[in-house]
Amino acid sequence: xxxxxESLLDHALDQLIADGMIETKPGLQxxxxxxxxxxxxxxNTAMMLAKQAGRAPREIAQSxxxxxxxxxxxxxxxxxxxxxxxxxxxxxxxxxxxxxxISGGERFGKSNAAEGEKVQIEFVSANPTGPLHVGHxxxxxxxxxxxxxMRAVGFDVDCEYYVNDAxxxxxxxAASVWLRxxxxxxxxxxFPVNGYKGEYIYDIANSIKAQHGDxxxxxxxxxxxxxxxxxxxxxxxxxxxxxxxxxxxxTRAKHLLGTKNYQQVFKAGLDSILDxxxxxxxxxxxxxxxxxxxxxxxxxxxxxxAVEQLQMAGHIEERNGALWFISTKFGxxxxxxxxxxxxxxxxxxxxxxxxxDKFARGYQxxxxxxxxxHHGYVARVKAAxxxxxxxxxxxxxxxxxxxxxxxxxxxxxxxxxxxSFVTLRELREEVGTDAARFFYVMRKCEQHMDFDLDxxxxxxxDNPVYYIQYAHARICSVIGQLSExxxxxxxxxxxQNLNLLTERHETDIISKxxxxxxxxxxxxxxxxxxxxxxxxxxxxxxxxxYYNAHQFINDDSNLHxxxxxxxxxTRQILHNGLTLLGVSAPEKM
Numbered sequence: 001x002x003x004x005x006e007s008l009l010d011h012a013l014d015q016l017i018a019d020g021m022i023e024t025k026p027g028l029q030x031x032x033x034x035x036x037x038x039x040x041x042x043x044n045t046a047m048m049l050a051k052q053a054g055r056a057p058r059e060i061a062q063s064x065x066x067x068x069x070x071x072x073x074x075x076x077x078x079x080x081x082x083x084x085x086x087x088x089x090x091x092x093x094x095x096x097x098x099x100x101x102i103s104g105g106e107r108f109g110k111s112n113a114a115e116g117e118k119v120q121i122e123f124v125s126a127n128p129t130g131p132l133h134v135g136h137x138x139x140x141x142x143x144x145x146x147x148x149x150m151r152a153v154g155f156d157v158d159c160e161y162y163v164n165d166a167x168x169x170x171x172x173x174a175a176s177v178w179l180r181x182x183x184x185x186x187x188x189x190x191f192p193v194n195g196y197k198g199e200y201i202y203d204i205a206n207s208i209k210a211q212h213g214d215x216x217x218x219x220x221x222x223x224x225x226x227x228x229x230x231x232x233x234x235x236x237x238x239x240x241x242x243x244x245x246x247x248x249x250x251t252r253a254k255h256l257l258g259t260k261n262y263q264q265v266f267k268a269g270l271d272s273i274l275d276x277x278x279x280x281x282x283x284x285x286x287x288x289x290x291x292x293x294x295x296x297x298x299x300x301x302x303x304x305x306a307v308e309q310l311q312m313a314g315h316i317e318e319r320n321g322a323l324w325f326i327s328t329k330f331g332x333x334x335x336x337x338x339x340x341x342x343x344x345x346x347x348x349x350x351x352x353x354x355x356x357d358k359f360a361r362g363y364q365x366x367x368x369x370x371x372x373x374h375h376g377y378v379a380r381v382k383a384a385x386x387x388x389x390x391x392x393x394x395x396x397x398x399x400x401x402x403x404x405x406x407x408x409x410x411x412x413x414x415x416x417x418x419x420s421f422v423t424l425r426e427l428r429e430e431v432g433t434d435a436a437r438f439f440y441v442m443r444k445c446e447q448h449m450d451f452d453l454d455x456x457x458x459x460x461x462d463n464p465v466y467y468i469q470y471a472h473a474r475i476c477s478v479i480g481q482l483s484e485x486x487x488x489x490x491x492x493x494x495x496q497n498l499n500l501l502t503e504r505h506e507t508d509i510i511s512k513x514x515x516x517x518x519x520x521x522x523x524x525x526x527x528x529x530x531x532x533x534x535x536x537x538x539x540x541x542x543x544x545x546y547y548n549a550h551q552f553i554n555d556d557s558n559l560h561x562x563x564x565x566x567x568x569x570t571r572q573i574l575h576n577g578l579t580l581l582g583v584s585a586p587e588k589m
Contacts, residue, residue: 001094002518004073005030005041005087012067013045021063022053032515039078039086040094040511046083057083095498097514101569102491109520109576114154120358121147123369124281125162128273129173130198132280132424135371135402138449140424141440141582142400142529143369144286148580149524149532158289158363161281162354165270166295167347171250172196173273174266178253180205181216181265182223189220193231194246204272208265216265218256227252280425284433285582297353303345306353306388307338315387325352330383330392352384359390366394367527372401372446398527400445407453431456437582438465441529459589464537468574469586471540475571476587478552479564487553491568494561501562505546509570512539516573520580529581536577543570 006028013025026048033042046061053060061079068077073093078086101108123143126136147157164170176195183189184205191197208216227248229240254262274291281288297303310316310325317324321341325348328335338349358366370377378397386392405412405422412422428436435456442464443449461467482489501510512535519535522528552563575585 012064015067039088041087042084098569109517110152112154116156118156119365120158120363121367122160127164134405134427137424138403138440139400140286141437145529153524160290161288163293173269175250175253177204177269185217194242302353306356327383330386332379332383367396369398372399401448403449403451405451434583468536468540471543472574472585473589475567489564490561494565497558497562500559509542
């Protein structure tokens with residue numbers, strides 16, 4: 001119905017242009033009214049036109065109404081307040097949504113509005129240096145839900161995980177694995193402050209021992225000879241430097257093990273953790289179309305190609321032996337090094353090459369979902385896109401705040417390096433995938449989030465996912481009572497008697513059902529899954545109130561059938577919405 005109103009308004013504005021009242025049409029903003037007394041839909045077009053028309057908004061509103069084509073679905077149109085135009089839809093047209101939902105089934109709410117626009121969404125992309133923790137879970141839930149929503153409105157979406165399998169952090173992981181391997185082979189040593197300390201490192205070390213025995217063992221004296229001193233665990237300086245210490249250990253590991261053996265240790269750590277991440281995400285309902293290796297950028301010469309392309313476009317300068325991308329020309333706060341004076345490419349150079357390849361693969365739009373700690377990286381990546389000749393608005397960077405985990409009212413402290421964190425798998429095992437997926441997308445992605453474990457596990461009306469699922473289960477229970485009582489429901493008869501649904505609870509639910517497709521559209525195009533979350537909670541509230549106030553099974557067969565059509569349509573929307581969120585719609589609870 002919203003599209004119908006927009007079409008009517010568009011026609012009226014064309015008439016106003018033809019009459020010389022206005023010169024251009026503003027963007028139409030048709031929204032649902034919050035109060036049924038003000039109609040079903042409203043728009044502020046008249047107020048937007050006041051300045052260019054040089055007339056009072058209410059006067060313009062009347063001219064728009066006079067120019068509106070007749071439409072049988074519109075009962076009346078009124079001017080309200082300073083110049084709002086309110087549309088009242090006929091009851092027959094409003095009630096038709098029930099039949100549309102029942103006939104549409106699981107397809108209802110989906111569309112081809114995006115017309116197959118090819119989009120890539122890259123999200124999570126956590127360094128494969130340890131298991132995913134609850135902080136990563138929010139990006140995973142948000143990215144997967146956004147992808148599902150965008151597909152529902154006609155986008156052709158690919159989900160991608162960028163595997164950071166090159167660089168210093170992966171070498172720290174390899175060194176950590178090797179040192180734990182030495183320990184399980186009874187070599188006594190002091191583990192570095194800057195090493196990865198989680199128990200999973202021991203698991204990898206034991207797997208290497210099982211496969212290679214003591215082939216990679218060296219005495220502690222040989223390993224630590226002339227290595228720069230480490231800091232104390234308390235962070236005291238004591239003449240040590242944890243960064244130099246771990247870098248020296250990486251160099252020593254490469255020297256003692258040799259290229260082949262070092263790569264075996266490196267690969268054992270990478271493969272083990274990456275396999276765990278894959279399984280974890282799949283069990284969380286987060287599949288990927290592609291896992292993209294950072295290392296392949298160098299192997300395929302894409303980093304050199306990206307830097308060369310920037311050089312040819314005049315966006316690279318040499319300074320003291322290093323190559324700098326002049327990103328300030330594109331709005332960045334300072335220029336950025338892409339090739340260090342030792343010839344090594346920076347992480348940023350890899351990122352430029354990666355984004356160059358994204359667009360080379362034919363994506364019309366690219367969405368990066370990053371943690372909020374990457375906010376300083378946005379301008380430089382946008383700058384690189386512009387310098388490579390792509391339109392910067394083809395890249396959307398959405399920042400997701402990490403979730404703070406609370407248990408028993410106390411915040412759970414986490415540190416990936418120390419191994420002191422709650423994994424995503426542990427969270428799923430404690431609260432369930434449904435609650436985790438739902439809670440993660442309850443708020444805007446850029447808002448801080450406190451994840452209350454106790455609330456997520458509770459079976460109460462205060463737990464929003466339970467509350468919505470219970471609404472679905474309640475309807476299933478009522479429908480199940482029909483067979484238990486040997487009663488029937490005639491959908492066709494119900495369809496013919498929808499005009500009997502005149503109770504306030506019923507008209508409120510019908511109005512809410514009619515808003516579903518628009519909510520899905522907004523959630524997808526605005527990248528705001530929380531809009532659907534709020535919608536489902538409001539629909540569940542209306543259903544519970546309706547359930548408590550009225551009998552669905554009654555002696556009036558016409559009213560009986562009409563009410564069952566209404567709750568069947570409500571069940572379908574609850575099911576469809578929960579499915580888009582990656583949450584189950586149970587029939588029993």
